[in-house]
Amino acid sequence: MNAVIYAQNLHKSYADLKVVDGLNLAIKQGECYGLLGPNGAGKTTTLRLLLGLIEPDSGVLELRGHAVPQQARAARLRVGVVPQMDNLDPDFTVTENLLVYGRYFGMKDDEIEARIPMLLDFANLTHKRDAKIPTLSGGMKRRLTLARALVNDPEIIFLDEPTTGLDPQARHLIWQRLRELTAQGKTLLLTTHFMDEAERLCHRLAILNQGRMIAEDTPQALIAQHIEPQVVEVFGEQVTQWAQEHAAQFSRRFEVSGETAFCYVDDAQPLLAHLHGHDALRYLHRPANLEDVFLKLTGREMRE
Amino acid sequence: MKPHFFALPRLSLRFIPIWQRHFLVWKKLAITSILGHLADPLIYMLGLGYGLGSLLPEMGGTSYLVFLAAGTLCYSTMNSASFEALYSCFARMHEQRTWDAILNTPVTLDDIVLSEVVWATSKSFMSGLAVLAVIWLMGLSHSVLSLWLIPLSLLVGLCFASLGLIMTALAPGYSFFMYYFTLVITPMMLLSGVFFPVTQMPALLQTLSAVLPLSHAVDIARPLMNGAIPPDLLLHIAVLLGYALFGFYVSLVLFRRRLSQ
Numbered sequence: 056m057n058a059v060i061y062a063q064n065l066h067k068s069y070a071d072l073k074v075v076d077g078l079n080l081a082i083k084q085g086e087c088y089g090l091l092g093p094n095g096a097g098k099t100t101t102l103r104l105l106l107g108l109i110e111p112d113s114g115v116l117e118l119r120g121h122a123v124p125q126q127a128r129a130a131r132l133r134v135g136v137v138p139q140m141d142n143l144d145p146d147f148t149v150t151e152n153l154l155v156y157g158r159y160f161g162m163k164d165d166e167i168e169a170r171i172p173m174l175l176d177f178a179n180l181t182h183k184r185d186a187k188i189p190t191l192s193g194g195m196k197r198r199l200t201l202a203r204a205l206v207n208d209p210e211i212i213f214l215d216e217p218t219t220g221l222d223p224q225a226r227h228l229i230w231q232r233l234r235e236l237t238a239q240g241k242t243l244l245l246t247t248h249f250m251d252e253a254e255r256l257c258h259r260l261a262i263l264n265q266g267r268m269i270a271e272d273t274p275q276a277l278i279a280q281h282i283e284p285q286v287v288e289v290f291g292e293q294v295t296q297w298a299q300e301h302a303a304q305f306s307r308r309f310e311v312s313g314e315t316a317f318c319y320v321d322d323a324q325p326l327l328a329h330l331h332g333h334d335a336l337r338y339l340h341r342p343a344n345l346e347d348v349f350l351k352l353t354g355r356e357m358r359e
Numbered sequence: 360m361k362p363h364f365f366a367l368p369r370l371s372l373r374f375i376p377i378w379q380r381h382f383l384v385w386k387k388l389a390i391t392s393i394l395g396h397l398a399d400p401l402i403y404m405l406g407l408g409y410g411l412g413s414l415l416p417e418m419g420g421t422s423y424l425v426f427l428a429a430g431t432l433c434y435s436t437m438n439s440a441s442f443e444a445l446y447s448c449f450a451r452m453h454e455q456r457t458w459d460a461i462l463n464t465p466v467t468l469d470d471i472v473l474s475e476v477v478w479a480t481s482k483s484f485m486s487g488l489a490v491l492a493v494i495w496l497m498g499l500s501h502s503v504l505s506l507w508l509i510p511l512s513l514l515v516g517l518c519f520a521s522l523g524l525i526m527t528a529l530a531p532g533y534s535f536f537m538y539y540f541t542l543v544i545t546p547m548m549l550l551s552g553v554f555f556p557v558t559q560m561p562a563l564l565q566t567l568s569a570v571l572p573l574s575h576a577v578d579i580a581r582p583l584m585n586g587a588i589p590p591d592l593l594l595h596i597a598v599l600l601g602y603a604l605f606g607f608y609v610s611l612v613l614f615r616r617r618l619s620q
Contacts, residue, residue, distance in 0.1 A: 142456035158376035159464035
C-alpha cells in the first residue's frame with residue numbers, strides 16, 4: 056500500500072447520527088485530493104479522525120504509514136493543518152506566531168528562525184512580520200495560517216475550507232500557493248464548498264453526502280460520467296410555465312429551482328434557437344461543471 | 360463516557376513549549392500583572408491588618424497583622440491559581456481556540472492540560488512570592504522557617520489550579536465561573552482561618568473547615584511565619600497533594616470528553 060492517507064471502512068457516530076458511515080480513502084503522495092459535500096456531510100469529522108483528534112467507532116486509519124489514533128503523535132510530526140476557523144495567537148506578532156507554533160513540533164528556535172523568512176515570503180507577509188494579529192486582514196490571517204501549517208516542513212497538508220470568507224483576490228493568491236505546494240510534491244487534502252476551487256486544484260476528489268462517499272474521480276471524469284456536457288440556464292418570471300411546456304422537448308434532463316430552469320443537453324443549438332423567440336426569458340449557455348455534478352448527486356435542498 | 364476517557368494521564372515534556380507560550384503572553388503584560396499580584400493582598404493586609412488589627416488584641420500569640428499575613432499568602436495564591444485556571448484557560452480553550460491549534464501538532468490533550476496546571480501554578484507562585492516579599496519587607500516574619508513558605512505557595516497553587524480546571528472542563532461560558540467563586544472560593548476563604556481562627560466557629564463549621572484544602576494550607580503557613588514547625592505537617596501536605604491529583608485527573612477525564620465532541 057503506497058497511500059500516505061488511508062482509511063478503510065471508517066465509522067463515526069454522535070448519538071444516533073452517523074457522521075461518517077463506511078468511508079474508504081487511499082490518497083497517494085503528491086496528490087491534491089478534495090473532499091466535497093454539503094454541510095454535515097462529514098468532511099471536517101473525517102479530517103479530525105485522520106489526524107487522530109477523535110476516536111473512530113470502527114475502521115482502519117493510517118497517516119504517513121502510522122496507525123491512527125494509536126501513533127497519531129508520530130504521524131502529525133510531518134503534517135500541517137489549516138483549520139476552518141482561524142486560531143492564530145492574537146497576543147503575538149506574525150513572527151511570534153510562527154516561532155511559538157514551531158516549538159510545538161519540538162523544533163529548536165534557531166531551526167524555526169531559519170525558516171521564518173521563507174515562510175513570510177511564501178505568505179506575502181514579510182512587510183507585516185512585526186504586526187499584531189488583530190491588525191491583519193482576513194486574507195492575511197489565512198495566509199499566515201497557511202505559513203504556520205508549513206513551519207514543520209510537512210509532507211501532508213490538511214486544509215479545511217481554506218478560502219471560505221475571502222475576497223476573490225485573496226482566494227486566487229491562496230490557490231496559487233496551493234498549486235506551488237503540489238508542485239513541490241506535497242500531499243494536500245482539502246475540504247471545500249467551492250466547486251471552482253475543487254475543479255481547479257484537485258487531482259481527484261470525493262463527493263460526500265451524509266457520511267458516505269457517493270462519487271470519487273478526477274474532476275473531468277466526474278463531469279463526463281455524471282452530467283450532460285452542456286447546460287443552458289433559463290431564467291425569468293414565466294420560466295416555470297415555459298419549462299413545463301418546452302424544457303423536456305429540448306433537453307435530456309431539466310430541473311427548475313426558483314426562477315431558473317437548468318436544462319442539461321448534449322447539443323444546445325435547438326434549445327438556443329427556440330429561446331431566441333422568447334423575449335421574456337433570458338438564458339446562459341455554458342459547459343457543464345462540477346457544481347452541476349454536485350447538485351445532481353447531493354440534491355438542491357438546503358442543509359442546515 | 361467512553362472507557363478511554365478514564366485512561367491514566369500520559370504525560371510528556373511536550374507541555375514545555377506550551378508553558379513557554381503562556382509565559383511569552385504574560386511577559387507582554389508583566390508589569391500590570393505584578394502590580395495586580397501586589398495590590399489586592401496589600402490592600403487587604405494593610406486595610407484589615409491595621410484597621411481591624413488596632414481594635415483587636417493579639418491573635419494566636421501574634422499581632423493581627425502577622426496572623427492575617429499567613430492567611431493572605433494562602434488565599435491570594437488560591438485566587439490567582441483559580442482565576443488563571445478558570446478564565447484564562449477557558450479563553451484559550453474556547454474563545455481563542457489556542458488548544459485546537461496546538462492539538463494539530465504532535466502535542467496531545469494530556470500535554471495541554473498538564474501545561475495549563477503548570478502554568479496556573481507558576482502564575483499563582485508569582486502571586487505568592489509577591490505577598491511573601493511584602494511580608495519580609497514589612498518585617499512580619501523573621502524566622503528562617505518562613506523560607507518554606509516558598510514551596511508551600513507552589514503546592515497551594517498546584518492544588519487550586521487542578522481543582523479549577525474541573526470547572527473549566529464543565530463550563531458552558533464565563534458566567535458559569537461565578538458559581539465557583541461565590542459557592543466555593545469565597546466560602547472557603549471565610550471558613551479556612553484566613554481572617555480569624557477556625558476555633559471561633561460553631562463545631563459544624565469547624566468540621567466542614569477541616570476538609571477544605573485552604574484550611575490545610577493556612578495550618579502550614581501560620582506556624583512557619585512564626586518560626587515553628589507545623590503540627591500534622593505531613594497530613595496537611597497529603598491533603599493538598601491529594602486534592603491536586605484528584606483535580607488533575609478528574610479535569611483531564613472531563614476535558615477528554617469535552618474535546619471528543
